[in-house]
Amino acid sequence: MAKLVVMPKLGLTMTEGTLSKWLKHEGDTVAAGDPLFEVETDKLTNTIEATDPGILRKIIAQEDAVVPCLEGVAVIAAADEDISGLLASAGAPTAPAAEEAAPVEAAPAAAPVAATHNGRVYITPIAKKLAEERGYDYTQIPGTGPNGRIVKKDVENYTPVPAAPAAPAAPKTKATPLAEKVAKDIDVDLSKVPSNGRVTAQDILNYLKASREVVKADEKPTEETKRMSAMRRGIAKNMSDSYLSTPVVTYNMHADMSACKVFREQLKNGGVKVSYTDILVKVCAMVLKEFPLLNCSVDGDNIIYKNYVNMGVAVALDNGLIVPNIPDADKKTLTQLSAELKEISTAARNGSLSMDRLSGGTFTISNLGMFGMDTFSPIINKPEVAILGVNVMNDEVVVVNGEMVIRPIMRLSLTADHRTVDGSEAAKFLGRVIEILENPALLMA
Amino acid sequence: MKMAYMQALREAMCVRMRENKNVILMGEDVYGPLGGGMGQTMGMGKEFGPERVRDTPISEGAFTGAAVGAAATGLRPIVEIMFGDFVTVVMDQLNNQAAKMRYMFGGDVSIPMVVRLPNGAGLRAGAQHSQSLEAWLTHIPGLKVVMPSCPQDAYGLMLSAIDDDNPVMYLEHKVLMGMRGEVDNFDPIPLGKGIIRCEGSDVTIIATGKMVWDAMDAAKKLAADGISAEVIDPRSLVPFDWELVEKSLEKTNRVVVVSEENKRGAFTGEIAATIAEKYFDLLDAPVARIGSLDCPIPFSSALEGSVLPNSIDIVNAVKKMF
Numbered sequence: 001m002a003k004l005v006v007m008p009k010l011g012l013t014m015t016e017g018t019l020s021k022w023l024k025h026e027g028d029t030v031a032a033g034d035p036l037f038e039v040e041t042d043k044l045t046n047t048i049e050a051t052d053p054g055i056l057r058k059i060i061a062q063e064d065a066v067v068p069c070l071e072g073v074a075v076i077a078a079a080d081e082d083i084s085g086l087l088a089s090a091g092a093p094t095a096p097a098a099e100e101a102a103p104v105e106a107a108p109a110a111a112p113v114a115a116t117h118n119g120r121v122y123i124t125p126i127a128k129k130l131a132e133e134r135g136y137d138y139t140q141i142p143g144t145g146p147n148g149r150i151v152k153k154d155v156e157n158y159t160p161v162p163a164a165p166a167a168p169a170a171p172k173t174k175a176t177p178l179a180e181k182v183a184k185d186i187d188v189d190l191s192k193v194p195s196n197g198r199v200t201a202q203d204i205l206n207y208l209k210a211s212r213e214v215v216k217a218d219e220k221p222t223e224e225t226k227r228m229s230a231m232r233r234g235i236a237k238n239m240s241d242s243y244l245s246t247p248v249v250t251y252n253m254h255a256d257m258s259a260c261k262v263f264r265e266q267l268k269n270g271g272v273k274v275s276y277t278d279i280l281v282k283v284c285a286m287v288l289k290e291f292p293l294l295n296c297s298v299d300g301d302n303i304i305y306k307n308y309v310n311m312g313v314a315v316a317l318d319n320g321l322i323v324p325n326i327p328d329a330d331k332k333t334l335t336q337l338s339a340e341l342k343e344i345s346t347a348a349r350n351g352s353l354s355m356d357r358l359s360g361g362t363f364t365i366s367n368l369g370m371f372g373m374d375t376f377s378p379i380i381n382k383p384e385v386a387i388l389g390v391n392v393m394n395d396e397v398v399v400v401n402g403e404m405v406i407r408p409i410m411r412l413s414l415t416a417d418h419r420t421v422d423g424s425e426a427a428k429f430l431g432r433v434i435e436i437l438e439n440p441a442l443l444m445a
Numbered sequence: 446m447k448m449a450y451m452q453a454l455r456e457a458m459c460v461r462m463r464e465n466k467n468v469i470l471m472g473e474d475v476y477g478p479l480g481g482g483m484g485q486t487m488g489m490g491k492e493f494g495p496e497r498v499r500d501t502p503i504s505e506g507a508f509t510g511a512a513v514g515a516a517a518t519g520l521r522p523i524v525e526i527m528f529g530d531f532v533t534v535v536m537d538q539l540n541n542q543a544a545k546m547r548y549m550f551g552g553d554v555s556i557p558m559v560v561r562l563p564n565g566a567g568l569r570a571g572a573q574h575s576q577s578l579e580a581w582l583t584h585i586p587g588l589k590v591v592m593p594s595c596p597q598d599a600y601g602l603m604l605s606a607i608d609d610d611n612p613v614m615y616l617e618h619k620v621l622m623g624m625r626g627e628v629d630n631f632d633p634i635p636l637g638k639g640i641i642r643c644e645g646s647d648v649t650i651i652a653t654g655k656m657v658w659d660a661m662d663a664a665k666k667l668a669a670d671g672i673s674a675e676v677i678d679p680r681s682l683v684p685f686d687w688e689l690v691e692k693s694l695e696k697t698n699r700v701v702v703v704s705e706e707n708k709r710g711a712f713t714g715e716i717a718a719t720i721a722e723k724y725f726d727l728l729d730a731p732v733a734r735i736g737s738l739d740c741p742i743p744f745s746s747a748l749e750g751s752v753l754p755n756s757i758d759i760v761n762a763v764k765k766m767f
Contacts, residue, residue: 124729126698145730146765152698152729 002077003052004086005036007061009069010046011355016068018230019061021118028056030076037073042187042234043322043358045351054081060090070414119227123150131156139225175199191363231320247418248387250377253425255434257393257408263440267334276410277313277367278338280390282438282443284330285309285337291429293420295362297383303420312361312381313341315348323381324348325361331385334443369393369410378415385420388433389413412436451485451622453596454561455614457603459521460631462493465521468607469497471508472525472561476500482527482563483622499519507579509535509560513543513612516558521607528574529616530560530760532581532727543612544587555610559603564592566662566753567620567703572734572741575749577706579653582614583682583715589613589636596626598680601634610631617760618655642695645675648763649693649736651716652703653679660703663759673761682712690716691724698729699766703759708736730766 007017020040024030037051054076061073072090073217075083121139123131127150131138134155141158143150173190175183179201183190188204195203228236260279269415288295288309297304311329315322324344347353365383367390378389391411398407412433416426436442448456462468469487472481476498478489478588490498501508505526512590526532532539543556566575582590593599599617606613613636642657643664652660657678664674675693679686694700700720702713717732738752 124698125725126727126729129726145767149730 001052002057002075002081002083002086002088003054003074004072004312005050005074006070007050007067007073008039008046010039010041010044011359013359014069014355016039016066019065019067019073020045020230021063022059023047024050024056026056026059030054032058040230041355042230042237042392042443044353044355051074052076052295055335057081057083058087060087117147119296121150122147122176124152127152127155129334131158136160137225139227143186173199176201179204179230201228229319231317231322231341235320236380239379246380246382248377248380248415249418249423249426250413250415251430252369252375252411252413252421253427253430253434254409254411255437256398257410258439260409260437260440272335274334274338276369276393277365277390278334278341279437280365280388280433281326281329281337281341282334283433284350284363284365284388285311285332286443287429287432287436290432291425293425294386294416294429296385296420297362298385298417306362308362310360310362311337311385313366314364314366314381315345317349322348322353322358323361323364324353324357325364364388375411375413380415380417385417386426386429387415389415446595446627447552447625448628449622450593450596450599450624450626451483451617453600453626453628454593454603454617455485455487455489456628457600458607459489459492461521461604461607462489462497466481466497467519468521468523469499469515470525471499471501471512473503473527475525475724479732481525482679483619485561485563485617485622486525488538505531505535506538510538510542511599512558512560513538513546516543516556516612517546517554518673521557521559523561523607524557525561527563528570529578530573530576532560532562532578532614534559536581539582539588539612539614540585544585547611550585556612557607557610558612559606559615560612561615563616563622564616564736565618565620566742566749567655567743569746569749570619571744573593575742577704577737579682579704579706579712580710580715583712584680587611588683589681590616590683591636592616592618592654592679593680594618594621594654596624597628597630598634598640600628601630601632602636602639602680604633605636609636616654620655634680636681637686638681638684638691639677639679642676642687643674643736644680645673646696647673648699648701648766649675649677649690649721650701650703650759650763651677651679651690652759653682653712654705656703656705659754659756660759662756663763666756666760667763670764672767674763685716687719687723690720691727694720694727698727699763700728701733701735701759701762703754705753706736707739708734709739711736733762735762 017039019037021038023035023037028031030050031053032050034050035047037048039046039048054073057077058075061067067073074087077083122143123138128138130152138150138157141150141154145151175190175198179199182201182204190199193199193203193207264274292305295306295309308328309330310325310327312323312325315324326337326340344357361381361384363384364387366378366387368376369390369392373391374390375391379385380387391413393408393410395406396409397404414426414430414432458470470486475481475486476490476495477500491766509524512524515522523639536724543558546554546556546698554583565577579590582588589609591602591606591613593602606615642661645664650660659675667674675697677689704711706712713736716733720732735754735758737754740752743749743752
């Protein structure tokens with residue numbers, strides 16, 4: 001029985017996925033459970049297994065194609081089965097990622113249009129040479145050769161889009177033929193060379209002497225254009241959307257962590273090892289129940305209140321950042337939270353996180369303390385309305401009862417969406433978090 | 446003057462034998478009425494007598510070895526190996542003696558000999574009489590290798606092969622023996638000088654021996670599809686006319702290399718690899734290579750045809766580049 005293989009929906013918020021790699025070729029025999037292809041979303045890379053046995057008759061979506069969820073990517077069928085009907089019904093777009101993803105790249109700069117193959121642009125040697133000679137960025141040239149390869153003809157037919165912010169073309173400077181040749185050979189901008197009307201070779205030499213503008217070719221600064229990974233594009237889109245659409249204020253306060261330090265030691269002596277992040281997760285989850293406005297989301301003119309706390313914790317990866325969350329954090333003990341946090345951050349780092357852990361968060365904690373951060377203004381992870389930035393904890397001199405004493409001080413930076421959270425509310429929330437950190441016994445209350 | 450391919454190579458041998466009594470011919474049945482394996486030497490025995498046109502026992506190793514000695518001591522022997530396939534039994538004489546002596550004796554000895562090797566398939570002669578063993582010979586420094594594809598070249602290349610002071614392997618194609626064509630130039634064709642068989646601008650097809658004509662056929666078919674193919678016949682494999690290839694590639698930027706050898710380890714691989722090394726920046730498509738299937742040549746004519754490359758294979762390879 002012929003089966004259409006579709007782009008899976010790997011989580012509630014997933015609308016499309018990049019088919020990053022085929023693990024089988026057309027014509028391969030496939031057993032149920034065989035790894036079939038890899039899907040890259042803005043958050044994860046997943047290996048998708050075949051659900052039906054048969055022969056991989058037709059690959060509809062090529063590598064790097066962005067395919068909407070539940071659209072066909074391939075057909076698995078028996079060797080001689082007629083699959084034309086399935087193929088016609090699929091009609092899935094198979095445009096390369098670059099074109100499909102165009103809306104994501106809101107930047108005015110032209111998106112690369114050359115088809116990429118795991119980040120490589122296929123271009124023949126002569127086409128590459130020609131593109132370099134003409135000063136074209138070949139990642140901008142659509143390839144029409146086999147495998148989407150850019151061939152000589154593509155370069156010849158290509159008209160570069162003029163770079164928008166570039167200075168208007170200067171009127172051509174008059175120069176002697178020799179001067180023009182010299183300028184070209186040693187790469188001097190003729191328009192900058194002072195002259196009495198017509199630039200001569202001597203004018204160029206004088207100019208060079210004066211400005212010492214001779215830059216050897218191998219000392220020239222170079223630039224390299226690389227396409228963002230799917231995750232980086234996701235981060236770029238989410239952060240821009242959040243930053244540009246939300247009126248935010250960042251509030252900074254500090255906590256005297258002396259009692260908290262003792263509290264943590266006591267737990268340790270009792271056989272419970274927790275980190276300060278674990279404690280912050282517990283404290284915030286508790287305080288959020290008291291301040292529902294920081295645990296909501298905004299939908300047009302409506303505020304959606306949530307009676308649960310899914311605590312997101314930002315995890316830095318080698319090549320990006322993701323925010324998995326602990327569901328129902330307000331109902332869990334410190335030990336449970338600590339264990340779950342360890343679990344999701346490990347899963348995040350080795351890429352085995354499930355999609356559901358990546359959506360549905362209600363609040364986020366982002367800890368840069370280990371980098372010695374004094375203060376920062378984190379960007380809210382939409383659709384949440386607040387994020388707590390955690391800074392370094394240092395021994396500082398503070399005044400207590402009129403005396404200078406040394407105390408471990410932790411600085412906290414809360415960014416909140418002013419549409420729902422006014423300054424007084426944010427200050428009260430942060431104050432309450434600090435109150436509990438300074439009196440951990442309140443966790444029992 | 447119109448003549449057949451084998452007539453042209455015979456005429457060239459006769460011209461040099463008339464001019465120079467040191468030029469001699471040896472091989473199986475070359476003296477007798479059969480005139481060699483396929484009639485290439487017919488009548489030569491009568492003209493030059495049994496001393497200069499010597500029938501030999503069926504022992505290629507012995508008479509090729511004798512020819513190497515004769516060349517080393519002043520004669521200019523031509524050896525006919527009845528089927529090119531039997532070059533395998535004279536490899537020690539060619540590789541370890543003929544190809545090396547001039548080097549090892551510091552130039553005091555030269556080996557001016559020609560080994561004629563009827564090459565290729567298409568006559569339903571079976572696996573041991575149909576091979577194209579170019580690569581066995583081109584691999585050896587000290588041997589020159591030529592491959593005429595038409596009567597004119599059979600004539601001119603034979604003159605140059607006899608005139609050369611080094612051992613020259615002369616690969617004459619069995620299927621081309623009866624091919625008739627104009628021979629109007631009676632000068633030697635210098636070794637290492639290829640020729641453009643038909644001009645084109647979209648793709649270069651480098652083909653050798655009989656494959657030149659399959660390539661020409663392919664060029665016609667491609668022209669019907671609007672693809673202009675240039676066919677290059679290198680004529681000699683060692684030395685090779687790289688300049689001609691470079692000029693053509695500057696124009697076409699694409700190249701298919703065709704020979705009748707089975708593809709694995711064929712000399713076409715050497716051509717393709719050298720193009721990739723020397724002319725990488727001229728390429729607009731990967732170098733394509735066409736040869737026979739990697740199996741012994743079948744005796745059955747239907748199967749033989751399916752193993753050998755043809756113009757359709759060339760057309761398909763070219764079309765894949767666009």
